[in-house]
Amino acid sequence: MNSDRKLFLLTNDDGIQAPGLRMLIEVVKHLGDVLVVAPDSPQSGQGHAITVNDPLQYSKIVDNGKEYREYSCSGTPADCVKFAINEVLDKKPDICLSGINHGTNASINVLYSGTMSAAIEAGIQGVTSIGFSLCDYSWEANFSVVKNHVLKIIKKTLANLNEEISVLNVNIPKVEDEREIQGVKVCRQAKAKIREGFDKRITPMGKEYYWLTGDYENMDEGQDTDIYALSKKFISIVPTQFDLTAHNKINELLNWTFNE
Amino acid sequence: MNSDRKLFLLTNDDGIQAPGLRMLIEVVKHLGDVLVVAPDSPQSGQGHAITVNDPLQYSKIVDNGKEYREYSCSGTPADCVKFAINEVLDKKPDICLSGINHGTNASINVLYSGTMSAAIEAGIQGVTSIGFSLCDYSWEANFSVVKNHVLKIIKKTLANLNEEISVLNVNIPKVEDEREIQGVKVCRQAKAKIREGFDKRITPMGKEYYWLTGDYENMDEGQDTDIYALSKKFISIVPTQFDLTAHNKINELLNWTFNE
Secondary structure, eight states: OOTTOEEEEEEOSSOTTOHHHHHHHHHHTTTEEEEEEEESSOOTTOTTOOOOSSOBOEEEEEEOGGGEEEEEESSOHHHHHHHIIIIIOSSOOSEEEEEEEESOOOTTHHHHOHHHHHHHHHHHTTOOEEEEEESOOOTTOOGGGGHHHHHHHHHHHHHTOOSSOOEEEEEEOOOSSGGGOOOEEEOBOOOEEEEEEEEEEEOTTSOEEEEEEEEEEEOOOOSSBHHHHHHTTOEEEEEBOOOOBOGGGHHHHHTTOTTO | OOTTOEEEEEEOSSOTTOHHHHHHHHHHTTTEEEEEEEESSOOTTOTTOOOOSSOBOEEEEEEOGGGEEEEEESSOHHHHHHHIIIIIOSSOOSEEEEEEEESOOOTTHHHHOHHHHHHHHHHHTTOOEEEEEESOOOTTOOGGGGHHHHHHHHHHHHHTOOSSOOEEEEEEOOOSSGGGOOOEEEOBOOOEEEEEEEEEEEOTTSOEEEEEEEEEEEOOOOSSBHHHHHHTTOEEEEEBOOOOBOGGGHHHHHTTOTTO
8 A cells, every 4th residue: 555655647738748748747757646638739828728619539648557647638738637637536636737838927928828727727626736837938948957946846845735725836947057046936926918919911812810929018027026036047936826806906896886 | 079989899708699799789889989809609618718829810790980890700709809909909998898708707717718818808908898797508598688787887887997907707697687686796706616527428430538517616605705696686796807826825835945
């Protein structure tokens, strides 16, 4: 019997073959039992989408019993987490890890991120989770230099598990050498927006189409934000919630006298 | 010159032909200039997805000049809002209205909702917004009985516009007669999850596939929640934010000593 053995659920939004996920598997596979359920194709920008108008298909890719299993799924990152917890596993995982994402999920990107929506979905399901992102969009990003930092954060989180669920948004600056990383900072999400562009093109048949593009626009000078920490080569950790109520606005709204 | 004329941006997630959107157009079309940009097909459950791996296409459906225009878009509700504000309009709309959704977006549904993600996207873009949902999933839902309530909430919001952006999640109970509605309550989002099911089926070729199903599971006994208000036949209004930082967890995380 090995009842103290931890159960890890892994997913991502770049797809089951992404190097970032492969590195995350590398980091945790000797720490306990591992179930990977990840999208069969890239799902960047999927946010908290779930698949309600189409059926879902799953394929078992690797099956080494409870110790190590991999499934690919035709759905979104949030679907993967729902399927893993409700259909594959017979007990809750100890922790859900999502990523390592190719590209930043700091600041407002948390809302568009499939990586973070998978982590948030785990939180909704009552499982503590961490979404990891490396601020490098390249498919060939150098994940090996952040391996030790990722392992350290996972171990710290496991050591602090308690009744209250934590969902952590971890972003790691792009570095050439792990010693460039200055440490870890607990932060708040920076206020920002994406300044959109629409790159207009013409199909061979003469019809207009557009590619969505965008530049990040920081509107926050605070030194307690994820963007600031990353700019100083710190890893940022933002504790993340799924209560979207703007509690500080309730009193103002009560003055709007909707019932007059 | 008519510079006091309000500019309304309308969208939804059920698609440009949905009766809920048609009713919303009916309510506002005499109040000012109206631009509708809505998905060309149903986008329920799309959450805050944006389209980054595919191009977007748009078609002009109606063009009565600035007074009334309709576009359909191949993308998500959030894409529609980005396109409208950044590509179609030459000034910011006074307000963005999303819906009227066929089905509830109360409680945790706010995260999965394309309707509310469109409203939140407007908020990110600096535009006050309201997502309207009628707690009736039927395509033939009776929107006429909620028309006056929707108009009242839009007018109240326009009368209270200020520098600070508001994003409102409005849910309306299903009623037979508008007089059944007891009034409007400002609420917080109820704590809940969806208890998932996966309905397994077999294709004619013998391959397994699944339909995601789910029952709503309320875990919140508070009388200040949207779910409670709706159960008492009140319209619920939850002020909604896009800062996902769990501010109340920052101190706890600082004790985790990540930098030891």
